[in-house]
Amino acid sequence: MQLEHCLSPSIMLSKKFLNVSSSYPHAGGSELALHDHPIISTTDNLERSSPLKKITRGMTNQSDTDNFPDSKDTPGDVQRNKLSPVLDGVSELRHSFDGSAADRYLLSQSSQPQSAASAPSTMFPYPSQHGPAHPAFSIASPSRYMAHHPVITNGAYNSLLSNSSPQGYPTAGYPYPQQYGHSYQGAPFYQFSSTQPGLVPGKAQVYLCNRPLWLKFHRHQTEMIITKQGRRMFPFLSFNISGLDPTAHYNIFVDVILADPNHWRFQGGKWVPCGKADTNVQGNRVYMHPDSPNTGAHWMRQEISFGKLKLTNNKGASNNNGQMVVLQSLHKYQPRLHVVEVNEDGTEDTNQPGRVQTFTFPETQFIAVTAYQNTDITQLKIDHNPFAKGFRDNYDTIYTGCDMDRLTPSPNDSPRSQIVPGARYAMAGSFLQDQFVSNYAKSRFHPGAGAGPGPGADRSVPHTNGLLSPQQAEDPERSPLPGAEDSKPKDLSDSSWIETPSSIKSIDSTDSGIYEQAKRRRISPSDTPVSESSSPLKSEVLTQRDCEKTCAKDIGYYGFYSHS
DNA sequence: GGTCTGACATCTTGCAGAAAATAA
DNA sequence: TTATTTTCTGCAAGATGTCAGACC
Numbered sequence: 001m002q003l004e005h006c007l008s009p010s011i012m013l014s015k016k017f018l019n020v021s022s023s024y025p026h027a028g029g030s031e032l033a034l035h036d037h038p039i040i041s042t043t044d045n046l047e048r049s050s051p052l053k054k055i056t057r058g059m060t061n062q063s064d065t066d067n068f069p070d071s072k073d074t075p076g077d078v079q080r081n082k083l084s085p086v087l088d089g090v091s092e093l094r095h096s097f098d099g100s101a102a103d104r105y106l107l108s109q110s111s112q113p114q115s116a117a118s119a120p121s122t123m124f125p126y127p128s129q130h131g132p133a134h135p136a137f138s139i140a141s142p143s144r145y146m147a148h149h150p151v152i153t154n155g156a157y158n159s160l161l162s163n164s165s166p167q168g169y170p171t172a173g174y175p176y177p178q179q180y181g182h183s184y185q186g187a188p189f190y191q192f193s194s195t196q197p198g199l200v201p202g203k204a205q206v207y208l209c210n211r212p213l214w215l216k217f218h219r220h221q222t223e224m225i226i227t228k229q230g231r232r233m234f235p236f237l238s239f240n241i242s243g244l245d246p247t248a249h250y251n252i253f254v255d256v257i258l259a260d261p262n263h264w265r266f267q268g269g270k271w272v273p274c275g276k277a278d279t280n281v282q283g284n285r286v287y288m289h290p291d292s293p294n295t296g297a298h299w300m301r302q303e304i305s306f307g308k309l310k311l312t313n314n315k316g317a318s319n320n321n322g323q324m325v326v327l328q329s330l331h332k333y334q335p336r337l338h339v340v341e342v343n344e345d346g347t348e349d350t351n352q353p354g355r356v357q358t359f360t361f362p363e364t365q366f367i368a369v370t371a372y373q374n375t376d377i378t379q380l381k382i383d384h385n386p387f388a389k390g391f392r393d394n395y396d397t398i399y400t401g402c403d404m405d406r407l408t409p410s411p412n413d414s415p416r417s418q419i420v421p422g423a424r425y426a427m428a429g430s431f432l433q434d435q436f437v438s439n440y441a442k443s444r445f446h447p448g449a450g451a452g453p454g455p456g457a458d459r460s461v462p463h464t465n466g467l468l469s470p471q472q473a474e475d476p477e478r479s480p481l482p483g484a485e486d487s488k489p490k491d492l493s494d495s496s497w498i499e500t501p502s503s504i505k506s507i508d509s510t511d512s513g514i515y516e517q518a519k520r521r522r523i524s525p526s527d528t529p530v531s532e533s534s535s536p537l538k539s540e541v542l543t544q545r546d547c548e549k550t551c552a553k554d555i556g557y558y559g560f561y562s563h564s
Numbered sequence: 565g566g567t568c569t570g571a572c573a574t575c576t577t578g579c580a581g582a583a584a585a586t587a588a
Numbered sequence: 589t590t591a592t593t594t595t596c597t598g599c600a601a602g603a604t605g606t607c608a609g610a611c612c
Contacts, residue, residue: 225605228569232603265566313568329567370568371606378605387604390574 204339206359207240209303213384214363220376221271222366224333230310230324234385237306237335237364244296244339251340252299253288254306256325259334259365266373274330283315283326293346299339311368327368336360 208214213235214222225231237254244250262273287309291298310324327333341355342348348355372378382388 234604382605385604387576387602388574389576389604391605 203354204241204243204357204359206337206339207242208361208364209238209240209305210235211361211363214361216384217377217380218363218365220374220380222364223369223372223374223377224311224327224366225372226311226313226327226329226368226370228312228314230312230314232307232310233366234381236309237337239304239337239359241299241304241339244300245341246295246297246300248296249293249342249344249346250296250299251288251292251338251342251346252294252304253286253292253338253340254309254335255286255338256311256327256333256335257285259332262332264330264332264367269374271367271373277331278328281315281326281328285325285327287323287325293342313368313370329368329370332365332367334360334362335364335366 217223217235224233241252258277258279260273261277261279263275263277264271265274266272267274287306289304289306290308291304308323311327312324313327313329314324315326337359339357339359340348341352372381382391
């Protein structure tokens with residue numbers, strides 16, 4: 001076997017990148033109205049004559065099992081998909097509870113429009129846009145459209161970012177070269193209209209599945225650790241796609257490009273630009289989904305997760321198996337999703353235009369770091385990443401009981417728990433649970449039980465329109481279930497999370513606010529000591545214990561999960 | 565002084581094999 | 589009763605943030 005065939009397509013793609021100097025493209029496309037949420041998506045008809053495609057299939061398929069078991073068509077997946085219509089039946093209720101959880105289950109194309117209309121719009125499609133606006137990527141000839149260190153410049157949405165950023169980092173003022181796909185319409189299921197400028201009916205729509213979690217981090221300016229051996233992203237990129245031709249074949253991959261031309265530094269508790277970014281760094285910037293190439297039906301059937309994607313600062317990592325993306329510390333990056341229609345054998349069809357679609361989600365921007373700078377980010381990581389559970393304070397004494405409860409296997413609880421056999425796994429947290437489900441589970445835990453912010457209160461980021469200012473993001477539609485309103489769940493969390501404006505709290509939280517408070521007090525230098533007697537922690541513990549008793553008896557609790 | 569690196573403790577994940585349950 | 593499937597258990601590998609020290 002030729003050595004070249006052993007390489008990941010992403011590696012080979014990156015090789016093409018290396019031959020091109022970086023630039024700051026300014027395509028200057030027309031910018032659509034930008035309302036509540038900016039959409040940055042491009043689709044380009046690019047060159048298509050890639051020899052790479054010919055080797056894609058074999059290599060990626062080979063890595064399917066090893067690298068991406070979650071994306072396979074496991075029985076659990078099938079089961080999950082079968083459940084979708086049923087889950088849709090309670091989607092409206094879930095939206096009342098928790099937008100992130102609803103996101104998860106509203107992915108089904110059969111989702112009910114009426115539900116969507118009343119939903120807090122935590123997830124909505126980002127339709128691709130067609131036209132040579134942003135330097136979208138082409139499998140066939142990536143170098144032509146993207147340098148190895150391409151930069152997307154900050155534009156309209158960054159004004160929103162800067163407005164919403166607690167650090168107030170200056171990000172605006174850089175003309176965005178991309179066209180915006182469409183403006184946010186306020187509904188999670190945006191229907192294409194051929195009359196809309198810049199949109200092409202029948203083209204793919206992409207949902208950022210774990211958008212609420214991304215927004216939480218984005219509020220504080222997401223940081224991603226990069227190490228020599230590679231560090232996984234958290235949150236990781238996870239998408240759902242619709243609008244593909246079920247029978248056509250597609251390659252789906254992610255690349256990471258510079259989000260702005262600055263070198264960043266964490267100073268005075270906030271990120272500030274400091275000099276120019278080094279755009280000459282070479283290395284792999286593309287991560288091909290192991291399932292690629294595959295049919296549109298395959299991609300649309302299941303979540304497309306990039307949980308195994310690793311970030312590294314090791315330039316020599318380019319010759320790994322393509323699992324690692326080489327970045328530079330203290331630079332801001334923007335991941336992008338690319339959907340490329342290919343022939344059944346994985347080769348590109350050179351005769352048809354419009355087969356490359358690129359999607360950019362501003363909330364997934366992050367600054368690469370070798371050590372966390374912002375303690376808020378650290379805390380969010382600890383709170384939401386199951387692997388970091390060991391760093392959660394009071395986990396054993398406070399959290400275990402509720403954790404057990406909230407993860408009690410339920411038919412609908414977690415797609416993940418359906419995939420993994422055994423109660424042990426159902427009980428255990430997982431990325432998916434943490435990213436999508438535990439919010440939901442927490443809602444279960446406090447179905448109007450007046451549980452306060454404990455597990456179920458969110459202290460940081462609203463899930464409605466995460467790029468909005470906290471004031472904007474206050475979701476009037478986020479009405480709790482009857483009873484939850486009476487509980488005034490915000491009260492305690494408001495008092496416990498000092499740094500975070502109360503207005504951006506939501507009931508969407510992956511984890512307990514209890515230990516979050518404890519840790520926040522411990523870590524945050526700006527925190528003021530809270531006397532034990534008056535600590536909300538104690539009251540929350542009591543509340544939580546009460547909840548443990550009541551939840552088990554709560555008929556509504558089970559009814560909420562009942563399919564019938 | 566800022567940034568990077570590697571060791572560390574803790575936890576999750578994934579796999580293999582055993583045990584239990586079910587079907588033929 | 590036997591074969592197959594499902595569930596459970598144990599363990600190694602891997603992922604996490606922290607911390608101290610090295611590097612620039």
